[in-house]
Amino acid sequence: MAYSSTFYLVLILSLTCNLFVYGCYTSIISFGDSLADTGNMKLLSIKSTGVAPRFAFPPYGETYFHKPTGRCSNGRLIIDFIAESLGMPLIPPFEAVSTTFDVTGLGQGVNYAVAGATALDPSFHEARGVYVKTNASLGVQLGWFKQSLSSICHSHLDIKRLLRHSLILLGEIGGNDYNHALESGKSIDEVETYVPFVVKAIISALNELIDLGAKTLVIPGNLPIGCSATYLTIFYGSNEVQYDNATGCITQLNNFAKYHNELLKTELNNIREIHPEVNIVYADYYNAAMQAFLSPQNYGFTNGALKACCGGEGPFNYNSSIACSDPLATSCAEPDAYFNWDGLHLTEAAYRFVFKSLFEGPYTTPQFRSLCPTSRFLFVGGLSSSI
Template identity: 50%
Template sequence: MTGHASLLLLLLPALAAVLLCCPLAQCGQQNYTSMFSFGDSLTDTGNLLVSSPLSNHIVGRYPYGITYFHRPTGRCSDGRLVVDFLAQAFGLPLLQPYLQSRGKDLRRGVNFAVGGATAMDPPFFQEIGASDKLWTNLSLSVQLGWFEQLKPSLCSSPKECKEYFSKSLFLVGEIGGNDYNYAFFKGKTLDDAKTYVPTVAAAVTDATERLIKAGATHLVVPGNLPMGCSSAYLTLHPGRNGSDYDAAGCLRTYNDFAQHHNAVLQRKLRALRAKYPQARIMYADYYGAAMSFAKNPKQFGFTQGPLRTCCGGGGPYNFNPKASCGVRGSSVCADPSAYANWDGVHLTEAAYHAIADSILNGPYTSPRLL
């Protein structure tokens, strides 16, 4: 065997590893040239930070952003979010928050999501008596309005827009979780909240349809996370006995509620697919992806478990609403990657990475994203 042949045999395994790990957009997979996202704090990369003085006292200070950016960016985590991992996987830049994008070229995408945002508009919360709980009035419909204002700068004719958006990925959510959070934290019961589900889910699918009519053809619509695994819910709405918790230690009733919302949302998305067969509408099962590490945390490197927060102010789950992350009296863990839960409401970068990987490469998108 020649020296060149021997060298080739040695290099083949390394070459294969490089091919498997290269960015998806460079691996012959779906090649998106731009990305647009909508939603709440699970997706916001800095809009709440500049739109609400309240946020500066929380996500605008240490230790938010310590893992990847090494500074607060307005993300409600120690580092990157699912939207960031998706952008990087497709070889796109991290999306600029819309409210910080003046004068910048946005043809490769922008993020309209706002922390605290809801699927429903403020009058809905006035009607149910929960308007005092709202962190922001920048609801999903406001975000869609921003997109429509921006659209003329992205493409100028129906033909040009059709071509441009045929290579764009739209992330519609997660959104809707706060609609229920505000209701529950106002004292509404699970039965009360169940009556809101059809309306909230319809707001999400109506937004999806509005984007399709505007030219979107590739849309990912995530469901809600398992709220019963949130240390905020575990602390503020504890079970009465052991049977109220599942094997992972999560609250059964609140997880059942999240699954109910997701089931209703999926039914509405199926109807939307039938109405718009030319569009690729993908449901992202954030619930299933998160439950995979809630049930098997060590398999994902979460040696400190899935429920206890990395950053908090004490208590059984290290969540204290009077000493929340970033506030005096709270402290941050030494290794956020050992935790799935960041601050009691939001997840760590490591957990978001696991979810992103699951929806890119696992069984948690329907139809498959890739």
């Protein structure tokens, strides 16, 4: 008997509407872009055009899954390490629940993140002459989620019960609002004017989730984009930018990321005052990652943090015309020794490092482990942590 994707999604999430609470969270619900997408864009692309995106081909996925999964890395992402650390299965992408995953035991969350997604709707960017390929903005993802809720939960009480015991990952999101514009030739100064709008969109989604009943939400800041092999290549040889002597990263772009993060943190503090009963966790992706950019050798990234493992040659092994998975691209033999995977995204080793700094270390505010003292942090990728 054939079942629709709606049937499977209802089955998966309805388990959580009435699931007995074991530990701190019964499910993980994720929104975001390629830093969190576990397969949505791959399936959406195939469904809409019949053509899979470049990250649906080797060597993507080679390290852990031994095949491409739709993740923009050689292996697991931060969301995968979070799920493993909490003793949960990997969280399935929204688009895959009807075909890719066995529903047995998967009443523990759904991932709505889509590679290329923006915080702002495409109309914002189109009005500024920037074309956005992915019509899966944060508002669209939130709409998918609310539609799911209306299908599976019979009352507002059921919805609140589900969300009260769920860990909500709201991002990373917003990076593509800046990436699309900068890659289209917009100046850093012009794109900086987008930041208040992007942060407003994130805060709007946060407020909607709180109104629905969410009690624990993790909101990441931006990574140090000035250290990205993509931007280091785009601005290579330009007299328009300055570099940080300690890292080799582009100072203006990192200051841009810090501006976004500071504005986001200010708004999160305001929400905390209004909703003291809600756990609003800021995840400091910037400073967690910056440890590796300052001292890559100290953290096992013996091939440095700036050069991409997989790409099209050049000083940072990145070429916009020869993307990772292109037949002309080169891929390193030891991706765990690299921080950067394909120019814009990170290796599994880098994501593991950032995860541990955030969820087992000091780079979340408040510290994540203080919210769930009964959680048992398991062995993750060969690295163990105490309870």
